[in-house]
Amino acid sequence: MAPKKKEEPKPAASVPAVTPVTERPKTPPFDPSTVTLEFTPEQIDDFKDAFQLFDRTPNNEMKITYAQCGDLTRALGQNPTQAEMMHVLGKPSADDMQNKLLDFDQFLPIHQHICKGKDRGTYEDFVEGLRVFDKEGNGTVMGAELRHVLATLGERLKEEEVEQLMQNQEDANGSINYEAFVKYIMAS
Numbered sequence: 001m002a003p004k005k006k007e008e009p010k011p012a013a014s015v016p017a018v019t020p021v022t023e024r025p026k027t028p029p030f031d032p033s034t035v036t037l038e039f040t041p042e043q044i045d046d047f048k049d050a051f052q053l054f055d056r057t058p059n060n061e062m063k064i065t066y067a068q069c070g071d072l073t074r075a076l077g078q079n080p081t082q083a084e085m086m087h088v089l090g091k092p093s094a095d096d097m098q099n100k101l102l103d104f105d106q107f108l109p110i111h112q113h114i115c116k117g118k119d120r121g122t123y124e125d126f127v128e129g130l131r132v133f134d135k136e137g138n139g140t141v142m143g144a145e146l147r148h149v150l151a152t153l154g155e156r157l158k159e160e161e162v163e164q165l166m167q168n169q170e171d172a173n174g175s176i177n178y179e180a181f182v183k184y185i186m187a188s
Contacts, residue, residue, distance in 0.1 A: 030088045032109035039112065047111065050076055051104050063101040066092050072107070073114050080114045081155050088113055123182055130178035140175035 039047070054064045054072045064072060070085040086092070088110045092100060102110075133141040133149070143166060150162045157165070165185065169176050 029090065030110075030113065032106065032113075035109035035112050037108055037112050039108070044108070047076060047108070048104060051107060057101070062104050064107070065098060066100045066102060067097040069102055069107065069110065073111055076111065078111070078114050078117075080117065083155070084114065084117065123186060126182045126186070127179055130182065134178065139177055139179060140171075141178050143170040143174045143176050146176060146178075146181075 050072060051062065051064065052060070054068045054075075055062055056065075056068075057063050066089050069089060070080060070082065073080055073085070080088075089097075130141055130146075133145055147162050147166060150157045150165065151159060166176075169181055169184065171177075
């Protein structure tokens, strides 16, 4: 049996220099004192009426929970993401969302900030986004694929929400005309 050769140590491979990952600039915390209210007195009265409908305090103290803030904002015609609501509320814990209260004067700057927020996207933006899934280039996407995307990507929808959106949208082949779908969604 032949003796084993001693292995000579291999020279260390050069390690490429690690380039630092540039972090996305952090969004400064929301400061309601910097928000200028631009609502008319009539709008404020309407907001107050809606606010009272959400008030669940025992003595109608004109307070809502943090969790209701997004619902109220949406009821007033805005469509903030959950991330936007968490930002303006100061990133509260799940417990704070259910237990912390917000009065009407605290709500108004939050609502103004959301109203002044960035554009939500145009019809063309949404159609272009769905066109990515149009494999045949015929203006349709598969309903099953769209369901999967809505439930798993971005701000995920619950299965019930997906079904509600998709109701009566598929043709006999299970395809959806995405231009008509976007018109339907934006009109809702």
